[in-house]
Amino acid sequence: MGFKTADMPPVDPATYDDMPFMERMRVLATHWAEYGFGGPKKMHMLYVYKLIFYVLGGVAVVGLTTPGLSFGDLAGWWGEPIVYQKLMVWTILFEITGYASSSGPLAFKFKPFTGGWRYWTRRGTLRLPPWSKVVPFTKGDHRTAFDTGLYFALLATLAFLLLGPGAPTDALPGSDVGLLPQWALLTYVGLIIVMGLRDRVVFLAARSEQYLAVMFFFGIFSNHVDMILAAKIALVTVWFGAGVSKFGHHFTNVIPPMMSNTPWITSKRFKRSLYRNFPTDLRPSKVSWFLAHICGTVVELVVPLVLLFSTNMTVTWLAIVGMIMFHIFITSTFPLAVPLEWNVFYMFAAAWIFGGFPAGAGYSLGDASSPWILLPIFAAFLAFPILGNLRPDLVSFLPSMRQYAGNWASALWAFRGDQAENKLNEHLTKFNVNQVDQLSAAYGKEVAEIFMQKAVAWRTMHSQGRGLMSLMMRHLDRLENYRIREGEFTCTTLVGWQFGDAHLHNEQTITAVQKRCNFAPGECVVVWIESQPINRKTLDYKVIDAALGVVERGYYDVDDAVREQPWLPNGPIAHTVTWRMPGYEPAGTAYPHPAIEARVKVNA
Structure with missing residues (x-):
């Protein structure tokens, strides 16, 4: 890694998109292990x-x-x-x-380096009240x-x-x-x-x-x-x-991924x-x-x-x-x-x-x-x-004092094709454009896409990432048909701040985004995992189609996730479905896994 130059993964940007998606994750995770994000010092x-x-x-x-x-x-x-x-x-x-x-390039804010006040002094940006149904005068989703x-x-x-x-x-x-x-x-x-x-975003940002x-x-x-x-x-x-x-x-x-990303090591x-x-x-x-x-x-x-x-x-x-x-x-x-x-x-x-x-x-x-x-x-x-x-579903991981625990609510967003993601720029009132566009302005679209997906590879090096990618495999027809984004970085362009808490981009946020962007079914799919309660060995998940709402809920065992490699060479980890929207069927038939099929329990 140079002072002014980035350390690029060993891939050809021109043919990178031709690789199977999980092979990209293997290459990028392996590169992260030695170089971290790879940005210039x-x-x-x-x-x-x-x-x-x-x-x-x-x-x-x-x-x-x-x-x-x-x-x-x-x-x-x-x-x-x-x-x-x-x-x-x-x-x-x-x-x-x-x-x-949540400032600067390590929070995926490249130009400008901040969101924060640029969002919170601007009318019309997204606002996330925590209890709008029960607290008077807090309804609405805009500033x-x-x-x-x-x-x-x-x-x-x-x-x-x-x-x-x-x-x-x-x-x-x-x-x-x-x-x-x-x-x-x-x-x-x-x-x-x-x-x-x-707006809980400003409260947590403080x-x-x-x-x-x-x-x-x-x-x-x-x-x-x-x-x-x-x-x-x-x-x-x-x-x-x-x-x-x-x-x-x-x-x-x-x-391991934190130490691999340390510039002086x-x-x-x-x-x-x-x-x-x-x-x-x-x-x-x-x-x-x-x-x-x-x-x-x-x-x-x-x-x-x-x-x-x-x-x-x-x-x-x-x-x-x-x-x-x-x-x-x-x-x-x-x-x-x-x-x-x-x-x-x-x-x-x-x-x-x-x-x-x-x-x-x-x-x-x-x-x-x-x-x-x-x-x-x-x-x-x-x-x-x-x-x-x-009850991690009731409290942000910040008041729960889990800042560095690795036990976080996490999510991945999937946008079908290249145009779906751009709807966030076209229809939302916000200050920062999508990160891929911030990076593209400096390095070109091909290089920008590699670093955007490196953030996803970073997530797969954590326990939740393997669960999230397993759900993507099950609910997208082909991973290669989508632009899959780390939810933390998508969220920071939506609300101006993010600290790793997926509660800030759950179905409340997705509903507000959908009201403005009008995604078609299957065009924007979010897989979302809750933090693990201290008294359980499982993690709850939900799959959210922006156009349809929550389409599936279930859980998986943490042990199954930590046993696998980041690129899931054995296929998606097993999970148990506890509810599925009537009429909805996962599209990911390209990734059969007998262990999963044996454990699916649908109570629609």
């Missing part, structure tokens, strides 16, 4: 420059807008909660405008003047919090710097909740699962010790919840060691298992508890350094969806909160103003992870 430097601006800009804003804090006395900043508060607001502002997560005004109000509130001085408060006696005004924090909380009821409850507790508590404890519990539950989410098969499959020997027997067996090796569950799961389960309960400063600082190194590593891999600012903020927060307000100096759980005050704090931070792991 200058692509990663864009994120490095952005992170430098994020860090220096945040420090500058805090120092320039907060009376009592001086650049000449940075040591005097230590122990001032307002520094944490303002940098949190700075991070939220980055997120809610679309300049943090109105009220929605754009609400978004601007959120930005104005964040700007006020960021640029305004600290307010004197009895919650922090003896401080000349003060804290952010509690009424302004609660104003933001109220506005983002209203926005979330109108990373509300990370920051909203912290801002709420800073807004209502009258004791700064309680505020700090809320921040500590927030950090610990995020880390611990992420560790719990890594139980099972899924996370082991995340590590250039050793092909190491990358090949991540797989059982490169290039014939691309299932995770024991090396990947160790990296996933010892360097990942164990760290996230053990170290946060040390931080929360340790009263020994040496042990506490060792744990802080451990979590900082953990986040440095994640940041250095440049994961798709690129939540880099979030990782940097958590490095800062680990040191600032646990080092600046140590448990042994009056900031332990036992120092809360009342033991009862801990109950709503833990409830706020544990309710959604618990519910999301038991």
